[in-house]
Amino acid sequence: PEFVRQGQQLIRQGKLDEALTLYEQELRTSPDSVQANNAAGVVLDLMGRGADARKHFAKAIEAASSPQQKAGAERAMAMSYAFAGDCANTAKYEQMAFDYYASVKDAYQQGEMADEAARVCIDAGDLDTAYPWYKKGHDAGLQEADIKPDRVDLWNFRWEHAQARIAARKGNAAEADKHVAAAKAILDKDPELAQAQSVFFPYLKGYVEFYGGHYKEALADLQNANQNDPFIQCLIGETYEKLGEKEKAMEYY
Numbered sequence: 304p305e306f307v308r309q310g311q312q313l314i315r316q317g318k319l320d321e322a323l324t325l326y327e328q329e330l331r332t333s334p335d336s337v338q339a340n341n342a343a344g345v346v347l348d349l350m351g352r353g354a355d356a357r358k359h360f361a362k363a364i365e366a367a368s369s370p371q372q373k374a375g376a377e378r379a380m381a382m383s384y385a386f387a388g389d390c391a392n393t394a395k396y397e398q399m400a401f402d403y404y405a406s407v408k409d410a411y412q413q414g415e416m417a418d419e420a421a422r423v424c425i426d427a428g429d430l431d432t433a434y435p436w437y438k439k440g441h442d443a444g445l446q447e448a449d450i451k452p453d454r455v456d457l458w459n460f461r462w463e464h465a466q467a468r469i470a471a472r473k474g475n476a477a478e479a480d481k482h483v484a485a486a487k488a489i490l491d492k493d494p495e496l497a498q499a500q501s502v503f504f505p506y507l508k509g510y511v512e513f514y515g516g517h518y519k520e521a522l523a524d525l526q527n528a529n530q531n532d533p534f535i536q537c538l539i540g541e542t543y544e545k546l547g548e549k550e551k552a553m554e555y556y
Contacts (some may be wrong), residue, residue: 307342314346322346335366341379348386356383362486376405381423390424390432397436401443411454414444418461430469437465456496461491464507470516479511502529513538518545 306329313322314411326343332340347356360380367373381396382475397420404412417440424433441462447454467482486507490497497504509524527533540555 304338307338310342310346319346319350322364323350327445328362335362337363337366337368337376339378340366342385344379348383350514353383353387356386370403370406375402378401378419381420383425385551388423388427390420390429391429393423394420394432394436401439402474405443408448410443410445410447410450413446414440414458416440416512417443418465421465425465425468428472430472433465434469437462441465453493453496456493460486460496460500463489464503467507468510468514474513474514476515479515483507483511502527506535507540509538511543518542522546 306325310322310325312503313325322534323343323346326339326346329336330343340359344356344359344363344417347353347359357380360376360383363376364373364380367376377396377399377456381400384396401413401420404410404416416516417436421440424430424436432501434495441458441525444458444461445455445486463482463486467486469554470476470478470482479528486504490504505524505527506529509521509528511517512521512524522539525535525539530536536555542553543549543552543555
């Protein structure tokens, strides 16, 4: 709808208050609009008003006119909890979206939902919840009908990537290195996948080096990761901080 397009443009311009006003105007005439409630929720999350955002996502879930639309609102609710670093509630709502994709036999999206929950949980420090969600994503993704070899390699790469990061966070350097080597072996036999994942492998190496206390090596790898990803910028900032370079750390933060 035009109001959504206008609101998204305002968000890109950093005009969150104006975007919210636009969505609230739409909600005054269409309080059950799923799109308006979802859009308002997203803006409120960006404004740091998570509790208010989740009221809109709850309304969108309630008002959804199809299982697919409901699953989209459930995923939006999951991401709202992700903004708050709430692993448990993120996983709760991702499970709902996961179940929808299971019902329509979309194995790839099942894997995506599970990995999304896992990523939130690992970033929130809940490693014991992140691990089974990553495994669930890997196992579900491989159930895709007539799955092609490159898609198998993708799911196996993601699983090794996840296990390496979790092991690194737990201080198990040998286990982390084993999974980094396994991830590299997958890329070495699949040049197209290696190209597609060219910024994700340096991120993995840098992440493992960082949590292993090898900050110079971590910095070299992270500088080859996706420089347009705020997460990578923050990790580089943390690395500079560990190296005692406060001004560089602040620049990346």
